[in-house]
Amino acid sequence: MVVNRESLIPDRASGIGALAVVCVLGAGTVSGSAPQDPGARAKEAYARAQTFETEGNHPAALALLWEAAGLAPADPDIQDRLGEALERIGALDAAIEAYRAALAGRPDVPKASNHLILALVKAGKGPEAVARAQTLVAAAPTDPERVFTLGLAQSEQDFTAAIDTFRRVLQLAPRHALARYNLALVLKRADRQAEAIDELQRAIAIEPRAEAQYTLGVIYWQQGDLDRAVTALGAAIAAEPQYADAHVTLGAVLKGKRDWDGAVASLRKATALRPDLPAARYTLAQVLELKGDARGARAERAEADRLRERGEREQEAGVWTAVGTQKLDAGDAAGAVDCFRRATAIVETYAPAHYQMGRALLRLGRRDASDAAFSRARQLNPSLVPPGG
Incomplete structure (x- = not known):
């Protein structure tokens, strides 16, 4: 997976x-x-x-x-x-x-x-997805991958069930980094941020995936802890330099820190990696406007609108x-x-x-x-x- x-x-x-x-x-x-x-x-x-x-x-x-x-x-x-x-x-x-x-x-x-x-x-079609996953688990209840798939199916339907299922995967395979990462995602959605942070840190200790570092940075950003957010997002980018979403989010965090030059650099890197990504250009337009570059802001906003409409x-x-x-x-x-x-x-x-x-x-x-x-x-x-x- x-x-x-x-x-x-x-x-x-x-x-x-x-x-x-x-x-x-x-x-x-x-x-x-x-x-x-x-x-x-x-x-x-x-x-x-x-x-x-x-x-x-x-x-x-x-x-x-x-x-x-x-x-x-x-x-x-x-x-x-x-x-x-x-x-x-x-x-x-x-x-x-x-x-x-x-x-x-x-x-x-x-x-x-x-x-x-x-x-x-x-x-x-969540009910069918869960039913299919449950059938697979019933045939091999100690197979961590089948139980993991059930957790994925449940994660959009029932947070409590998904949390229990991912924890069952971790009982079967304690070093299942993806199960721990997805457990953290469900905890985050359930507004259990402290537990989500703990699970992400455990997942990173097992396997320092860029996605886990990125999600940790997003949580810190949402909590207003901008310095830790910058550190986590920087780690995500170090693990995967082509990770455009991490560059976009880092740009937004640096915008919150009023580091206009750093934000512009991150957002321009994101647009270079993903020229078709409207979100990066919308945020870049905001930063340029705050810097006093009204003309540049208008150009980025117009390009973002064009990309969004083209994608649709x-x-x-x-x-x-x-x-x-x-x-x-x-x-x-x-x-x-x-x-x-x-x-x-x-x-x-x-x-x-x-x-x-x-x-x-x-x-x-x-x-x-x-x-x-x-x-x-x-x-x-x-x-x-x-x-x-």
Whole structure:
């Protein structure tokens, strides 16, 4: 299991995610070349998707995972990876169906089961998540990882139960740093800050993870202990220099200490690491205003507004693309085209929508329009090679 910064289960996705009610599980893609073995094509697409993910090219990876899932709908590894990619764009219901497909292909895979449980929690389906986790624990009650997953499922539903469950994990595995860290998160949410600090310090003694140092710094900041907050956040950055959120929070703490130059330096580092992060620019605008740089503040605030709006539009475009791909692989190519057009109307530069539109138009026999869609997708993202290309 991998810690996702302050929480393994972030806040529930926006209502946009509810549009994607089912996942891409259907028939294979259409290619203009001679027929090839679908299994081999699926493996090739999956391998390329993994390469693109490693390079950070997530739109290209998602398009290829969609293609691979259509070619090999029963492959659990492909479906699990597709679920992760869909979760990344906020298409939670589609991700859940991908994880279900992964488990249908191989019910004994812990990774897909954990992914499904956590996605259910994010999507507001906590009771099913807890029930699934409880079933896993019942089959192996002394397995700390299964008990840990139950604690994660409970952490958004019942603080008391989650605290008890994480403490049970620590009885089974006293050096389970993630259990101790997540216990601290639940204690923090339950407004038991002193206990949360104690657990974070114990977790750091076991394994000095940047996330634990960061959360400790956030608690100190919320308590008004700015010096300790700076120390903890500095430790988080020392452990992981590319930790953009830690730079943002350190900038906010230094703002509270009226250290304008230090705050600006931290916030500019955050924007360099994550140019798409609106929060850093909003805080930077505030600091620049306090420094008397009204012009710079206006520029940062305007850029923050632009980034926030773009992020919202891209999420919506991604969800419409997920819905359209489901329609395409269910045989409704015309309905899919309508979804992809909605996506490109929201964000014309969203390459996966153009790529999937090319697939749909090809299936409808509209070769010229299909070629144009594939060409636009590749223009936007050179990694998006047409099927069979």
